[in-house]
Amino acid sequence: MEPQVSLRLGENIDxxxxxxxxxxxxxxxxxxxxGRISFDRDDIAVEPHxxxxxxxxxxxxxxxxxxxxxxxxxxxxxxxxxxxxxxFVHVDDTVAEKVICHKGDPRGTHFRRAGPRQKVYFKxxxxxxxxxxxxxxxxxxNTVVRELVCGxxxxxxxxxxxxINGGYRGFYSKNTISLTPKVVNDIHKRGGTIxxxxxxxxxxxxIVDSIEDRGINQVYIIGGDGTQKGAAAIYEEIKAxxxxxxxxxxxxxxxNDVPVIDKSFGFDTAVEEAQRAINAAHVESESAxxxxxxxxxxxxxxxxxxxxxxxxxxxxxxxxxPETPFYLDGPGGLFEYVEKCLKENGHMVIVIAExxxxxxxxxxxxxxxxxxxxxxxxxxxxxxxxxQKIKEHFSRHTKVKxxxxxxxxxxxxxxxxxNASDNVYCTLLAQSAVHGAMAGYTGFTVGPVNGRQSYIPFxxxxxxxxxxxxxxxxxxxxxxxxxxxxxxxxxDETEDEEDEEHPLLHExxxxxxxxxxxxxxxxxxxxxxxxxxxxxxxxxKKLSINK
Numbered sequence: 001m002e003p004q005v006s007l008r009l010g011e012n013i014d015x016x017x018x019x020x021x022x023x024x025x026x027x028x029x030x031x032x033x034x035g036r037i038s039f040d041r042d043d044i045a046v047e048p049h050x051x052x053x054x055x056x057x058x059x060x061x062x063x064x065x066x067x068x069x070x071x072x073x074x075x076x077x078x079x080x081x082x083x084x085x086x087x088f089v090h091v092d093d094t095v096a097e098k099v100i101c102h103k104g105d106p107r108g109t110h111f112r113r114a115g116p117r118q119k120v121y122f123k124x125x126x127x128x129x130x131x132x133x134x135x136x137x138x139x140x141x142n143t144v145v146r147e148l149v150c151g152x153x154x155x156x157x158x159x160x161x162x163x164i165n166g167g168y169r170g171f172y173s174k175n176t177i178s179l180t181p182k183v184v185n186d187i188h189k190r191g192g193t194i195x196x197x198x199x200x201x202x203x204x205x206x207i208v209d210s211i212e213d214r215g216i217n218q219v220y221i222i223g224g225d226g227t228q229k230g231a232a233a234i235y236e237e238i239k240a241x242x243x244x245x246x247x248x249x250x251x252x253x254x255x256n257d258v259p260v261i262d263k264s265f266g267f268d269t270a271v272e273e274a275q276r277a278i279n280a281a282h283v284e285s286e287s288a289x290x291x292x293x294x295x296x297x298x299x300x301x302x303x304x305x306x307x308x309x310x311x312x313x314x315x316x317x318x319x320x321x322p323e324t325p326f327y328l329d330g331p332g333g334l335f336e337y338v339e340k341c342l343k344e345n346g347h348m349v350i351v352i353a354e355x356x357x358x359x360x361x362x363x364x365x366x367x368x369x370x371x372x373x374x375x376x377x378x379x380x381x382x383x384x385x386x387x388q389k390i391k392e393h394f395s396r397h398t399k400v401k402x403x404x405x406x407x408x409x410x411x412x413x414x415x416x417x418x419n420a421s422d423n424v425y426c427t428l429l430a431q432s433a434v435h436g437a438m439a440g441y442t443g444f445t446v447g448p449v450n451g452r453q454s455y456i457p458f459x460x461x462x463x464x465x466x467x468x469x470x471x472x473x474x475x476x477x478x479x480x481x482x483x484x485x486x487x488x489x490x491x492d493e494t495e496d497e498e499d500e501e502h503p504l505l506h507e508x509x510x511x512x513x514x515x516x517x518x519x520x521x522x523x524x525x526x527x528x529x530x531x532x533x534x535x536x537x538x539x540x541k542k543l544s545i546n547k
Contacts, residue, residue, distance in 0.1 A: 053107030055094060058436075058444035058455045061121055061246065064239055068440065070119040074157050081155075089115030089435075095452040097260065114432035114446055114453035116155075121440035122217065122246075124157035129437075130216045131179065132164035132171070133193040134223035134230070137411075138254045139269035140418035140426045141193040141222065146184040147430030148220050153181050155431070156438055162216075163194070168230060169201030171210040188423060191415045202230040208237045211245060218246045218437045224253040225462050228445060232458035235443035246437040249445035249458060250429055254414050257302035257465045260456055261447030265426050267305070269419045270298065274309035277409035278351065282315040285347040288403035292338070292348055292390065296383030296408045299353030302467045305413075306353040307478055317341050317348040318484045320386075322355035323468045326487035328389060335393045337485055342400065350386070354410065357382050383408055428453055 062068055073088070075081050094110035101108065131148055133141055145163070152158040163177035164170040177183075177195065187194050211219060211234075221231040228249045235247040251258040256267040274297050281293025297306045303321020310319040318337065320326055328334050341348035361380045387406040394402050418426060425448075432446045432453040444455045468475060479486075 053094075053096075054109045056109055056111055056457055056460065058112055058441050058457050059235070059239070061244060061440045061442055064242060065244060068121050068244065070121060071123055073116055073118055073120050073438075074124055075116050075155055076118075078155060087116065088118045089113055091117060095449045095454045097449060099450045111449055111454040111456050112441070114436060114455050116435045117439040120156075120438045121244075122438055125159065127152065127156070127158040127218055127438075128160045128162075128214070128216050129158060129218035129220065130162050130164055130176070130211070130214075131195065131220045132167065132222065133195045133197045133252075134167040134221065134227040135197060135199060135252065136224070136254070137192050137197065137414045138252050138264075138266035139191065139273075139414065139416055140265040140422045141197075141252065142184075142187040142190055143418050143423050143426035144222055144250055144252075144265065144430050145179070145193065145195060146188050147427045148434060149179045149184045150181050151431045151434040152218075155434065162214075166196040167198035167201055168203075168207060168227075169198060170196070172203065172206040173201075176214075188426075189417055191417050199226075202233070204230075204233045204237050207234055208241065208243075211238070212241070212243060217244055218248070220248050220250065220433060220437070222250045222252050224251070225258070225465065227252070228458055229462050231445075232443065232462065235458070239443070246440065246442040247444075248433045248437050248442070249461070250433055251445055251447055251461055254305070255299050255302050256304040257300075257467065258447070258461060259464050259466045260460050261449060261454075262451065263448075265422055265429060266414070266418060267308075268421045268425075269416060270305050270413045271308045271312060272419055273413040273416055274305060274409065275313060277407050277412075278309060278313045278315060278349065281349050281405060281407050282313075284405040285349055285403075288347070290342050290346060290400055290402045292342075292350065292402055292404040294350045294352065294383055294387045294390075294404065294406045296352050296354055296381070296406075296410060298410055298413065300355045300379065301465055303353040303356065304466075304468060306351050306356075307468055307474065310351050311474075311478055311481055313349075313351075314481065315349055316351050317345075317482055318350045319478055319482055320350070320352040320356040320487075321468055322353055322358070323470050324356075324487065325359070326357060328360070328393070332485055332487065334386075334487060335390070335397075337487075338390060338393075339398065339400075342402070352383055352386060354379055354382060357386065361385055381408075 075087070081087055093113035093115075095113050096107075097109040097111065129148075129152055131145055133145070149161050152161055161179045163179050165174040165177055170176075184194070210216075219231075219234065221227060221234070223231075228251060231247055231249040238245045238247060251261065251264055252266070253264045254266050254270050256264050258264045274295075277295050277297075278293075281295045285291035285293040297309060299305050299321060301322055303319075303323055306319055306321050310316040318334070318341075320334075326334055330336070338348065338350075358379060361382060383406055387404055391402070391404055394400055428448070429446055432455075436444060436446060436455050441455055443458055445458060445461045446453060446455060448454070449456070
């Protein structure tokens with residue numbers, strides 16, 4: 001029997017009732033005076049009356065230090081912002097996670113809107129902030145660092161900002177770097193990060209000891225999902241010690257695989273830079289008889305860079321990503337399609353994400369998984385492997401002589417400075433992070449949700465990875481652009497029953513339909529009940545709907 005909880009406007013759900021897996025998020029029900037809440041393991045479902053919605057709130061320093069004083073926001077005295085009407089964000093402003101809904105659907109999940117508040121919980125001259133960059137490189141890292149420093153100093157009058165050198169281990173093993181607007185003035189024009197970076201090296205106790213010993217009270221952590229998990233652990237340790245320290249994460253991944261947010265910084269630059277490699281492959285393949293250009297792009301688990309670079313190029317004949325399995329031999333296989341393209345056009349370009357086809361490589365080399373310092377699986381070079389397989393196929397099974405050129409710009413596209421679009425985006429991220437920390441929020445990450453900067457609990461960022469939905473229209477646009485087949489072996493496909501009364505739901509918008517007249521419970525995005533999980537990955541797989 002599911003527990004029932006009576007709620008009042010703005011009342012928090014007890015984390016013990018919500019479950020340990022959700023304890024890091026504060027969930028409010030906003031709307032009318034009451035609602036029925038049901039909990040099912042990791043998922044929280046709400047059936048609010050009329051206009052109610054779930055607010056996935058972020059922690060605040062006053063949750064464990066209730067008597068902290070507040071101060072007037074110094075921005076109001078800054079002449080640069082005095083002309084802005086309604087510059088301050090109301091404390092009750094929220095951003096909807098989903099903006100598309102069907103008639104009768106519940107309002108869904110909201111997040112705190114990012115931006116400056118009228119009251120802050122730090123005096124400017126008492127702030128001692130630190131910034132750290134972790135993990136792999138990404139265009140825009142220096143821009144985020146620059147705008148964090150300039151935001152703290154120019155908007156809030158902060159004078160003490162330091163950079164942690166070399167990632168997490170720099171907290172306890174290296175000297176810090178003093179950061180001022182003058183020091184960071186031109187760093188956005190460079191690739192990489194002036195702070196240095198590394199993988200691994202996370203020791204929560206040593207890091208928090210360093211934070212406490214140095215008198216740091218604002219921590220800005222820039223990195224991917226592994227880094228954000230580390231940031232969440234740092235926040236929990238700081239909370240356990242009762243320290244007045246705000247911990248803010250800024251999600252960074254060139255692969256664009258961070259969930260919830262619209263996109264990650266550096267992604268636009270990476271797609272733009274990938275065009276140079278694709279254009280080179282196209283020129284090489286066009287200039288030779290039966291020319292084939294193979295380009296490997298980044299994308300360990302998600303194929304967004306490969307997909308968007310392919311769509312932007314219009315010169316790609318085949319795009320292979322981790323989300324879509326493929327096979328080489330036989331009818332409908334990759335080799336058959338390559339032969340067809342060469343026969344019809346005399347040349348072709350293949351773009352492949354680094355994480356695509358890894359199961360085929362494992363079978364070919366009989367290898368076992370190994371991991372790097374961040375816990376990521378080390379991948380074999382699928383671009384080199386597939387190039388060799390194509391050469392072997394044509395030399396053994398056909399009389400066609402091919403000219404194949406393999407281009408690997410993997411690290412070139414992440415080491416460049418960010419473009420104009422990403423520079424603006426990084427500015428918004430950094431300033432939103434500063435506003436949140438000064439307002440006393442902690443244990444959160446920042447990012448755009450439906451175009452609006454929001455404060456998101458760490459748990460929502462680290463619970464899964466964003467992946468290309470191959471039943472989505474964007475993937476259909478790619479198939480239309482390349483004219484490639486699905487590469488799905490028909491003997492492995494199984495047909496799932498589809499309910500004719502309801503349209504096929506987007507996998508990230510899945511909700512259970514019941515016979516009740518009440519609105520359907522909200523399921524966590526991408527978390528399908530076990531009986532609805534796909535048995536085998538496939539391009540045209542149907543999602544069944546619960547009656």
